[in-house]
Amino acid sequence: MITLRHFRRGRLSTAFAASLVLAAVGCGEIDVANPNNPSVDGLVQSPNATSASALATGLLRGTRANVAEGIRWLGAFGREGYPMSVTGASLPGSVRDPLNGNGFPGNVLYADPYRNIRSANLLLAAISDVGAWSDAQKEAARGFAKTIQAYDFLQVIVTRDVFGAPLDVGIDPTAPPAPIATKAQVYERIATLLDEARGHLQAGGTAFPFPLTSGFSGFNTPATFLRVNRALRARAAVYTDNWQVALTALSESFISTTAPLTLGAYHVFSTNSGDITNPNFRPDLLFAHPRLRTEAKLRADGSLDLRAQTKLVTVPTFTVQGISSNVQFTMYNSATASIPLIRNEELLLLRAEANLGLGNTALAIQDINLVRTTAGGLPPLPSNFSGDLLTELLYDKRYSLVWEGGHTWIDMRHYGRLAQIPVRAADPRLFPAMPIPVAECQPRTPQPTGCGIVDGITPPPQP
Template identity: 35%
Template sequence: MNKTFIRALLLGSVVASLSGCSYVEINKLDDPNFPTLASVLTNATKQQLDYLATGTFSDMRTNVDGIVWYHQLTGAIGREVYVLAGSDSRYATNLLGIGTAGFDNNNFLSGRYYTTYSSSRRTARILAQSTANTSLVTDEQKRGYLALAKTAEAYDMMVLSDLQYENGLRIDVTDPLKPGKIRAYDDVLAAIKALLDDGAKDLAAAGTALPFPLPSGYAAGTAGVSFLTPAGFLKVNRALAARLAVRRASRPNGSYQEVLDALSGSFINDAGALTIGPRFTYGGTSPDVVNPLFQARNFTGSVVTVAHPSFRRDIRATDTRISKIAARTAALPPRQGFSSADDVVLYATNTSPIPIIKKEELVLLSAEAHAMPGPQQNLALAVTEVNSVATAYDALRPTPLTATSPSADILDEILYQRRYSLFFEGQRWVDLRRLNQLNRLNVPGTSLPEVSSTNLQTTIVRQLPIPFAEVAWDVANP
């Protein structure tokens, strides 16, 4: 982030809408040292909109807190990592599905991610409302601000829907004190698509320059790739649309052509390494924050994230992505009956960026679309695409794929490559669930996942429960 981040933090006091309770709560502020909500909702200046835009970018990384929960929750449930606590057994009982009580809907694991991403969604909404209600910027500038707001809200909703899955989500939150009811999953996916598509239309009409400053992570800095202009930011929007489209394609009556349509406007064909793409950036100087997923080697604190043992067990002997984990030189004693010999070493320092979406994900989305039945199927192209990723990491399938290989074998290879290319990025659990392949998380040769050293049987959580505050809100407001 840059110096405007300081002012964004001040303005953030306006848009902080949650205090650990329901998404629909809103704080009423009357402090002469801070801007009021009314001051930005009515005829906001360009400077105020710029501060809101900076706050929106900051909140997409959910002010540190949310991204930790998102990656830890999806990573542990998807057996990419273990999140091992010294004393709090809920990291094991809830995330690894132990016992008959089920996932508690009234604790930090079920509520914190919901609060932070819902608050981020609220920030984007306020940017959109403020933009619509001002005459102090040009129409082209308005389209730029609106595109950011819609893309950011869509991103937040996609994270929430990945975790809530078929529980659904609220779509209509225009009035925070009278929100719409929780809607079905397919309706949520359709609403996210509408936001992204509307954002794309806004970008097409936003001229040649965006009116607000963008974080350095959108400059990419690789092979001249940049997402700093309306045309460049549109590629990010379409990349996220492709990620959404594969979720929709996996549903009844879904179409993989939607994936390919979205990819055609993304950065899939841009020059550069497979790892290029927009990133969340972090700084070590206050008031900015450090990368919350960074963890020092051999860490032994109260909560430790380590690689799931299956990462090393299943990776191909020559696969260079083994570098994403590293053997601990100081053993971590078992916690709640679970242990690992490997650290996660995705981030070299506490200011390393976190990818939002990468080119290799887009290539593998295209491969999946071409591998699946339908008029878009092209098995030869699917093989070429998945092999391009495998070759980059010296991880080709022992028995080479060909254009005549069964589509099931090609999909199996795509899932292998997604597992290691997108390790601990929130995708594996979602992938296996949407493709009805959660049984891949079972111990080989068995019908269930691992058993702890204390003889506790784990299961696979399909979705997180609706947080208690959301349930209570609907009970109180029928």
Template identity: 35%
Template sequence: MKQYKFLQTIFLTGALLAACQKGEIPNLNTPVAGSTDSKEEIDNLVTGLESSMRFTLNTYFDAVSILGREIYRFSSSEPRYVTELMGQGELNNNTFYITNPWTSRYRAVRQGNTILDAAANASFLTEEQKKGYSGFVKTIMAHQLLMNLTLTHSNGIRTDVKNLSQLGPIKPAAEALADIAALLDEGKADLTGSAIDFPLSDGFANFKTPAGLLRFNRALAARVAVYRQQWAAALTALNESFFDLNGPFSTGIYHVFSNASGDQLNNLFLPRNNTGESRLAHPSYATDITAGDDRIGKAALRTDAVTLNGLTSNRDVWIYTTNTSPIAIIRNEELILIYAEAKINLNQFPDAVVAINRIRTGHNLPVYVGAISQAALITEMLRQRRYSLFAEGHRWVDMRRYGRLAELPNTRPNDKVWENFPIPLTESN
């Protein structure tokens, strides 16, 4: 039927991803999803799943960062970065900034369903091994669904896409979030008592065991819990995650890249002072930052400012400094801020201030001396999230969650900040 054609195309494409790999993974070439008569073939599908998570990340992060007024994206070949995404006209439901990331995320979900079926039906796997595959895959599928829901928000997503001939309905945001939380809980249950006997990239360094992947799962569960305003549940999930109030901010799980033949490079990397194609910090990032804050290094000064279509910036986004720099999926700095957010909303202000000060002093700032009230601390928490998680896909979501999209700056008078992306045309027919 016509209404299923788009996702069917996604899923069938996902079954045709390229090249095999065994053992430790030097790169994340995506394997062919053929028969699964051996453990090696299922392992190759897992490698493919991890690889597919990296597809079109540049489009996703550019889009949400532009809408969140974190960056400008100047492109000599694509004017829609500075027109439609900046709020001129209307968002198009049949163009690259929604169709490409939407397709990529559902491709990964389809790959996950293929692995779940293959592992469940594999007589050569132990029950513990089956649980390992299932727990890992459900965790990844939940993450991919959450990324698509981040884009469309109140327009909803499909969470049940296993049966190609009878896809589940498009669900509103609250129901979709509940389904994602339930999928993470299923992943947690499966990882408990499992055996992880398949290769993962170094993006999962220190998390390649059942206990490690369970901590990853619970970190994502904490993110979902705050999106659902379930503050106590967020703290419970944090306690089971890799959250460490005094630990390194960078500890976490990452997408990794390499220049090995056939592997992917980090397509969010652009050289300093690039022309033609530029990823630029929104001017407000530097003008609003507190003097001495070391996070100014994420917005490096250019030799010359650049202007396009009435927008100007003199700072490059400088988070990924090489074309093989890793991209965070979730890391401890976000977990500390989730802890602060949950504590604030539970009116446990002393604990929240401790967490906020951990972030502030960790970035060369003095301790917080502002008002101790829920409203004041929410504003401070959102400020720290703005700078700690700059261009990592959170600012637009955070301001939307707190009803503050109107506070985001518009340099040009006719621009507007979008609340969500439309469902892709072929999906909504």
């Protein structure tokens, strides 16, 4: 049993892992039950189907823990929208002032995924001892847990990017801190987890031994959940320019030219006791960047791109610290609105991106046109389009995936176009990545790149 005297501040394998263990295991030098998470106590002390199932289902709650914060802050970085509290306290750290390792959003977007990765490690370690589960059910559980871990690692690395991130969250808390792996190594681990999970899910029989949320309707068996796994594999492959890997993964996903663009897996929320409501149902706080209307393309009848029409609504102008907006989002229009984890519309655009990367222009145009005509109501690009197809693709990704996960910021950084995101005098700063939290930096000598202040870049303001 890990004891409280082993928990020291300042490392993933101590400070963060300690909080994970305290939250997950709930015991210290005296062995007391954890009233907030009895399923984990039971799993650690005596693995059984009840505790293992509870923890597995809890992983889906863990994946959504930082989703809303990610949308807000990465969305602000990409100038999709702003968190505009009346006091203005949320604005400086997202668009004006340098980022530091003590910042709330950066720490949350770091600690929450690692907490969930740690929980998945506990589940993986216990699965073999769950006697009530069949071999196939154990394989299904392993595939599920590794897929979730890969998703959480992906959430970490898109925020830290070139700074990298630790990979080993299971070492002894008294050991030296886990090394900061490079960006390439983190993506390699993500790929390995997803591919290992693929094999587990293929051997996972016909059903999981635990329920999935309603957000996975249609993807709640090992065989159908595998399609979500492959969709995530494609996303990670595109982020690393592994175009052929992305196309192969997409062919095994749920991508479809005939299914609704909304088909996919979702984070779900409710007003039920013990659950949480959608944190982005905040018309008092969250505003869209006005450019989403002014930069929207026009349809044949002169009206705006349907995505700008259906996802945005005009409201009275609100101004905080020199930043004004009269536009808000409509996608999360209730406390129980779902947030996409990944859906068909993104997959079609990822396939276009991969084909464009391989020089398959005609195939890329086909998928771009399917999305832009269906979702945007825009005229299709001609088959002999000779302009900047990447710019067209990034436009469609921005409007199709706006306020779903910081996609604009991630994509513009990916293609070296960060400085093309428009800034104004009141929001002049663009960030390439979030810093590594101070608690991760303090015990390391020398401190890794990414510790301290991230200044970002300040392109010339636009009118």
